[in-house]
Amino acid sequence: MCNEHMKDLAEKKEKLAEYCCRGGRMERFLEPCLLLLLCQEPSHGYELIQRLCDFGFEPETQDPGHIYRHLRRLEGEGMVTSRWETGDSGPAKRLYQVTSEGKELLAAWTDTIQGNIEILQFFLEKYHRLA
Amino acid sequence: MCNEHMKDLAEKKEKLAEYCCRGGRMERFLEPCLLLLLCQEPSHGYELIQRLCDFGFEPETQDPGHIYRHLRRLEGEGMVTSRWETGDSGPAKRLYQVTSEGKELLAAWTDTIQGNIEILQFFLEKYHRLA
DNA sequence: TTATACTATGTGTATAATTCATATATAGGA
DNA sequence: TCCTATATATGAATTATACACATAGTATAA
Numbered sequence: 003m004c005n006e007h008m009k010d011l012a013e014k015k016e017k018l019a020e021y022c023c024r025g026g027r028m029e030r031f032l033e034p035c036l037l038l039l040l041c042q043e044p045s046h047g048y049e050l051i052q053r054l055c056d057f058g059f060e061p062e063t064q065d066p067g068h069i070y071r072h073l074r075r076l077e078g079e080g081m082v083t084s085r086w087e088t089g090d091s092g093p094a095k096r097l098y099q100v101t102s103e104g105k106e107l108l109a110a111w112t113d114t115i116q117g118n119i120e121i122l123q124f125f126l127e128k129y130h131r132l133a
Numbered sequence: 134m135c136n137e138h139m140k141d142l143a144e145k146k147e148k149l150a151e152y153c154c155r156g157g158r159m160e161r162f163l164e165p166c167l168l169l170l171l172c173q174e175p176s177h178g179y180e181l182i183q184r185l186c187d188f189g190f191e192p193e194t195q196d197p198g199h200i201y202r203h204l205r206r207l208e209g210e211g212m213v214t215s216r217w218e219t220g221d222s223g224p225a226k227r228l229y230q231v232t233s234e235g236k237e238l239l240a241a242w243t244d245t246i247q248g249n250i251e252i253l254q255f256f257l258e259k260y261h262r263l264a
Numbered sequence: 265t266t267a268t269a270c271t272a273t274g275t276g277t278a279t280a281a282t283t284c285a286t287a288t289a290t291a292g293g294a
Numbered sequence: 295t296c297c298t299a300t301a302t303a304t305g306a307a308t309t310a311t312a313c314a315c316a317t318a319g320t321a322t323a324a
Contacts, residue, residue: 034256041263048301056259058252065283070303093290093301112260115253121189122250125169129243132172179272196312201274224272224319
């Protein structure tokens, strides 16, 4: 009976997590993460997918198509540049590098992110003040 | 010349803000905000739009249609209930009230939000560690 | 009594974002 | 040869968001 109860609780929590843990400021957060990773060092899509786990994105839960399209969009907007690298083993890589405009965008993102932290903290304070 | 330069800077900043300040974890944040406001006290859509400014949403920049549809969706999912209130002056209001399921959802949201604060803080640390 | 503004709730449609499935190709090892 | 890992990409479906507009009751000032 207790096990039954525990199982119900676990299921409920999982259901709610599935319901609410998508988003809440995660989607577009991908963009500043990619920019920051590229500021650390030039990289290619497949590697960036691995490195994104630094920011709480699980590599296996991600859609490569999403990442690649994101990178091509950033390139189209002049935030990064790319070149093919065929030197070493394995298939050719499209190596991305951040531009000065991309660095400015990242700086602007940090302001936004700082502001969002404050908003979220304020939210939690409000929540904990509930009777 | 200096004014010219300042103007350029202001324009650039505005352009970047327009580019990056949308999202970055704001969209779905609307949901927990509505739930929290309804936990504070039952309310209706039009009033909620006003009260959302508590969370950094400017009332005049918001899409009423978005809010109303959000509320109807939450109702469809059993997170809130509604009833028409025609008593006092002005047109009838659809008064929303949060359910126990909605309260559980809000609690789950606060876990997510706490986690997101940590992720965002970690991001800023990483940014400031850049050479 | 008319015009105007404010309160209040919605729908229709277009665009953007996201997800899921799939295609392509190179290289290494069993 | 077949399987796996690396690597990039497209197509289609679904979902989310934005923008415009429709409807209607009430108050108030001209």
